[in-house]
Amino acid sequence: MSTAAAKPIANTRSATGIPSAKLITWWVIASEIVIFGGLLVIYIMHRLGHPEWGAEAAHTNTLAGALNTFVLLTSSLCAVLAHKAADAHDGPRAAKLLRFTALGGLIFLCIKGFEWTTDIHEGFVLSSGGFWSYYYTIAGLHGLHVLAGMIIMLIVAADAAKNQELQRVECIGLYWHFVDIVWIFLFPLLYIAR
Amino acid sequence: MLQRYLTGASTYAHSIDHLFLLIAVLVGFWLIVAECVLFWLIFKFREKDGVPTQHITGDEKHLVKWITIPHFLVIICDIVILVPAIMVWYNIKQFVPPIDQTVRVFGQQWAWSFQQPGPDGILDTADDIRTVGELHVTVNTTYRFELMSRDVIHSFAVPSFRLKQDALPGRTITGWFRPNRVGTYDIQCTQMCGVGHGLMAGRVIVETQQDHAAWMIRESNPATAGQQTAPVAPPDGSSSATVAEVRR
Amino acid sequence: MQYLFTGMAMALIGGFLAYVFRMQLGFPNQHVPGFGLVTPGKYNALVTMHGSIMIFWVAMPILIAAFGNFLIPLMIGADDMAFPRINRLSYQIFLLSALVLLASFLVKGGAFGGAWTSYPPLSAKGAYNLTPIGASLWLVAVALEFVAFLLGGINFTVTTMNSRAPGMKMYDIPMVIWMIVLASIIFMASAGPLIAGAVMLLFDQTMATGFYDPNRGGDPLLWEHLFWFFGHPEVYVVLLPAMGIVAEILAVFARKKLFGYKTMLYTAWATGVLSFVVWAHHQFVAGIDPRMANIFSVTTLLISIPIAEMVFLYIATLYGGSIRLKTPMLWALAFIAEFLIGGVTGIFLGASGTDIYLHDTYFVIAHFHYTFVPIAIISVFAGITFWYPKMFGRMLNDTLGKIHFWGTVIAFNVIFIPLFITGAAGDQRRVYSYSQFQEQMVPALRHLRTTSTVALLVMLSFQVFFLINFFWSLRHGERAVANPWKSTTLEWTVPSPPPHGNFAELPTVYRGAYEYGLPGRDTDYWPQDAPN
Numbered sequence: 001m002s003t004a005a006a007k008p009i010a011n012t013r014s015a016t017g018i019p020s021a022k023l024i025t026w027w028v029i030a031s032e033i034v035i036f037g038g039l040l041v042i043y044i045m046h047r048l049g050h051p052e053w054g055a056e057a058a059h060t061n062t063l064a065g066a067l068n069t070f071v072l073l074t075s076s077l078c079a080v081l082a083h084k085a086a087d088a089h090d091g092p093r094a095a096k097l098l099r100f101t102a103l104g105g106l107i108f109l110c111i112k113g114f115e116w117t118t119d120i121h122e123g124f125v126l127s128s129g130g131f132w133s134y135y136y137t138i139a140g141l142h143g144l145h146v147l148a149g150m151i152i153m154l155i156v157a158a159d160a161a162k163n164q165e166l167q168r169v170e171c172i173g174l175y176w177h178f179v180d181i182v183w184i185f186l187f188p189l190l191y192i193a194r
Numbered sequence: 195m196l197q198r199y200l201t202g203a204s205t206y207a208h209s210i211d212h213l214f215l216l217i218a219v220l221v222g223f224w225l226i227v228a229e230c231v232l233f234w235l236i237f238k239f240r241e242k243d244g245v246p247t248q249h250i251t252g253d254e255k256h257l258v259k260w261i262t263i264p265h266f267l268v269i270i271c272d273i274v275i276l277v278p279a280i281m282v283w284y285n286i287k288q289f290v291p292p293i294d295q296t297v298r299v300f301g302q303q304w305a306w307s308f309q310q311p312g313p314d315g316i317l318d319t320a321d322d323i324r325t326v327g328e329l330h331v332t333v334n335t336t337y338r339f340e341l342m343s344r345d346v347i348h349s350f351a352v353p354s355f356r357l358k359q360d361a362l363p364g365r366t367i368t369g370w371f372r373p374n375r376v377g378t379y380d381i382q383c384t385q386m387c388g389v390g391h392g393l394m395a396g397r398v399i400v401e402t403q404q405d406h407a408a409w410m411i412r413e414s415n416p417a418t419a420g421q422q423t424a425p426v427a428p429p430d431g432s433s434s435a436t437v438a439e440v441r442r
Numbered sequence: 443m444q445y446l447f448t449g450m451a452m453a454l455i456g457g458f459l460a461y462v463f464r465m466q467l468g469f470p471n472q473h474v475p476g477f478g479l480v481t482p483g484k485y486n487a488l489v490t491m492h493g494s495i496m497i498f499w500v501a502m503p504i505l506i507a508a509f510g511n512f513l514i515p516l517m518i519g520a521d522d523m524a525f526p527r528i529n530r531l532s533y534q535i536f537l538l539s540a541l542v543l544l545a546s547f548l549v550k551g552g553a554f555g556g557a558w559t560s561y562p563p564l565s566a567k568g569a570y571n572l573t574p575i576g577a578s579l580w581l582v583a584v585a586l587e588f589v590a591f592l593l594g595g596i597n598f599t600v601t602t603m604n605s606r607a608p609g610m611k612m613y614d615i616p617m618v619i620w621m622i623v624l625a626s627i628i629f630m631a632s633a634g635p636l637i638a639g640a641v642m643l644l645f646d647q648t649m650a651t652g653f654y655d656p657n658r659g660g661d662p663l664l665w666e667h668l669f670w671f672f673g674h675p676e677v678y679v680v681l682l683p684a685m686g687i688v689a690e691i692l693a694v695f696a697r698k699k700l701f702g703y704k705t706m707l708y709t710a711w712a713t714g715v716l717s718f719v720v721w722a723h724h725q726f727v728a729g730i731d732p733r734m735a736n737i738f739s740v741t742t743l744l745i746s747i748p749i750a751e752m753v754f755l756y757i758a759t760l761y762g763g764s765i766r767l768k769t770p771m772l773w774a775l776a777f778i779a780e781f782l783i784g785g786v787t788g789i790f791l792g793a794s795g796t797d798i799y800l801h802d803t804y805f806v807i808a809h810f811h812y813t814f815v816p817i818a819i820i821s822v823f824a825g826i827t828f829w830y831p832k833m834f835g836r837m838l839n840d841t842l843g844k845i846h847f848w849g850t851v852i853a854f855n856v857i858f859i860p861l862f863i864t865g866a867a868g869d870q871r872r873v874y875s876y877s878q879f880q881e882q883m884v885p886a887l888r889h890l891r892t893t894s895t896v897a898l899l900v901m902l903s904f905q906v907f908f909l910i911n912f913f914w915s916l917r918h919g920e921r922a923v924a925n926p927w928k929s930t931t932l933e934w935t936v937p938s939p940p941p942h943g944n945f946a947e948l949p950t951v952y953r954g955a956y957e958y959g960l961p962g963r964d965t966d967y968w969p970q971d972a973p974n
Binding site for chain 1: 520600606
């Protein structure tokens with residue numbers, strides 16, 4: 001009900017001592033944990049009930065998966081360094097590191113694009129049933145979160161470059177670490193497990 | 195209490211009815227007590243000139259006990275309900291009594307069909323009787339049913355038997371019943387299954403040994419098979435619509 | 443405000459749908475005025491949309507979003523929500539979800555007709571449900587609504603945690619605010635698996651996957667578990683804010699401290715936690731392992747205990763009070779009286795043995811209307827009549843309010859008591875006409891169905907009094923002072939309606955929210971922000 005041009009005071013108080021921006025980040029992460037957690041639990045239960053899916057899972061490109069793991073971990077490192085820079089009030093440096101992180105996300109998506117194109121050419125699509133339906137759904141949802149994270153990251157970087165809203169660097173970093181952790185679960189479940 | 199609304203026609207109907215009555219008595223008691231206390235308090239403590247409110251925080255022991263004691267009594271009532279409830283459930287859904295006959299029940303959009311052993315008494319032989327919409331059974335015989343769905347989730351319910359079981363595609367679900375009253379009873383589908391859900395009526399015809407034997411002979415004879423025993427025209431005079439007629 | 447009006451508009455639509463299908467049930471196969479003939483397919487769409495609209499587009503937006511957005515900043519002493527732009531976004535997504543849902547009425551095949559529970563394979567294949575576009579639109583609308591409330595929940599929780607006025611400790615927060623926060627957290631924790639499941643159902647509908655198709659290795663029961671894992675906590679998501687509203691009104695109009703505020707809070711948390719382990723009582727006969735049913739029967743009866751406790755505490759609050767029976771208080775008391783019936787009839791359904799017979803009958807419908815109507819209608823009217831002066835700066839007419847109250851509440855009982863009976867007599871759910879069933883066509887049952895329908899017509903007619911009162915008083919009602927009800931909470935310290943920024947000077951809080959009836963003071967209430 002407010003169209004305040006200035007930020008409301010509500011925004012700047014903190015009765016709990018934790019900045020509101022951090023609380024909102026944890027809330028988002030919590031809700032995503034329930035979504036991905038739900039999906040992964042469902043997948044694991046089905047996988048245990050369908051040992052024959054192991055044969056399908058063998059066709060995933062483990063090398064691409066491993067490369068992507070490396071890419072994401074490295075980009076998370078950049079996010080950590082960006083947070084350090086933001087803490088030191090070095091906005092431009094934080095922005096640069098955030099952009100590297102986003103670049104990592106882009107490389108991740110490109111590798112995935114290449115990987116999926118090959119899979120589809122071999123005839124494995126979403127409707128191929130069983131393992132592949134879950135694979136594309138889970139990895140696809142994860143990919144969307146990577147993309148969303150990249151976009152938000154670039155917006156935060158644009159502000160940070162002007163030394164504005166530096167507290168958001170840590171928050172988007174937290175989100176990015178979460179996206180990374182989801183991938184750490186995904187990789188063994190979808191690529192390695194036979 | 196349920197007998198007043200729909201007389202039971204199977205052996206386990208009365209156990210469910212008794213459980214219903216037990217619950218009704220216990221929760222009815224608490225409902226009446228709570229409502230009476232509520233209305234009494236509204237009346238007793240309505241606004242009166244010159245009478246101020248009492249400052250009560252909720253820590254006062256002599257008042258809190260009026261909540262704690264009912265609280266424990268409610269827990270005891272819950273246990274008193276749970277024990278027979280689990281026993282009734284176990285008896286119907288987990289326990290399997292000695293079975294006299296097996297029937298197969300198929301649900302599909304939008305009719306019930308049945309497969310029963312023919313005169314040879316064995317299921318899955320050439321003389322099996324297949325019917326649509328009508329299930330003929332003998333009184334005082336224990337039946338196992340094997341329930342299947344050919345498309346979506348349906349639910350096989352015979353309210354007079356107090357029988358209900360969802361039918362899932364891809365699974366065969368078993369249960370049992372033992373009718374103990376001769377008569378004709380409704381089958382209703384009780385899981386939303388599409389446009390014809392309310393049209394998926396069926397009938398269970400519980401008959402004596404002789405009548406059932408006579409029916410089996412008629413069914414085994416190709417010339418007389420398939421004649422419906424119970425009238426299909428509903429009492430309110432409206433025509434029973436076919437599925438094609440009621441599609442939008 | 444936007445949430446309130448959208449919710450009210452959707453309520454009118456949901457009410458109209460109920461009118462149509464009850465006309466079909468009370469006067470079968472006759473032309474319904476204002477609609478036409480109700481064919482079986484249309485009937486399915488009517489009941490599906492009625493249920494979906496009432497839960498997702500009426501109860502949730504009004505109880506959580508409308509009251510949350512209005513009350514939280516005012517009651518904790520803040521000028522706005524912590525994230526106003528996210529707030530605006532969440533409303534826009536909500537509005538979009540409502541429009542998507544309403545659009546489904548207009549597409550080929552019409553609105554989805556697979557029941558609000560949307561069980562596959564019926565909901566997954568257009569060939570089965572005959573409303574394929576409607577089915578996908580319904581799913582997308584629900585998904586958008588979930589996103590809107592996930593976003594909204596951010597604001598409710600973070601604002602309450604962080605933006606409180608100085609001096610307001612955790613136990614000074616008014617009950618209704620706690621309840622809205624708790625509801626948001628429960629919603630967030632329970633919605634995740636269903637969002638996953640909904641994506642999978644959408645893929646089954648549109649991308650030829652087979653997550654729920656047994657012919658392709660899928661399992662329909664999976665959807666049921668995901669749906670009800672969310673579905674059961676969801677009822678507490680709407681119950682808790684409703685109880686919060688009732689708590690506020692009880693305290694003000696009995697002029698009494700809430701009896702056992704901390705106990706209420708802890709039992710509310712306990713209920714919230716327990717709500718996550720009862721879900722399969724919706725699935726006793728669904729084909730789950732029968733042994734599981736016993737476990738869920740135990741947990742379901744257990745959860746009745748903290749709720750009973752809360753209701754007892756509410757009733758105890760009246761003891762020693764000085765009760766003024768103004769319209770808001772009438773609604774609050776009616777909530778308790780009616781919800782008691784809803785609560786106890788749940789026991790019949792939670793006990794696995796009786797549920798075999800009662801599952802998917804009208805007994806279930808009567809039970810959940812005796813819980814949902816108090817939640818979505820009675821407590822909403824309680825809240826609106828209570829906070830209307832603060833929202834709009836005018837008083838509602840109390841006489842019209844009382845007429846509306848009695849007409850609605852009495853008619854409500856006459857609608858649903860007969861349905862307990864028809865359900866116990868074997869009327870199964872979602873059946874457009876009982877003409878095929880000899881046992882259900884006995885005159886006694888037909889009369890009960892017709893009675894129920896006529897009572898609904900009466901109840902709907904009485905809503906005219908509310909609408910007239912609401913809209914007429916906006917312009918012509920007596921002007922409201924800041925604190926017409928002499929309440930202690932912060933929202934009553936600002937002018938009616940509140941100015942931009944709410945508080946001219948941000949308050950400091952010195953005590954809890956329910957200091958009424960203290961001896962030795964010249965007024966019977968002690969506002970939270972008064973230094974002495």
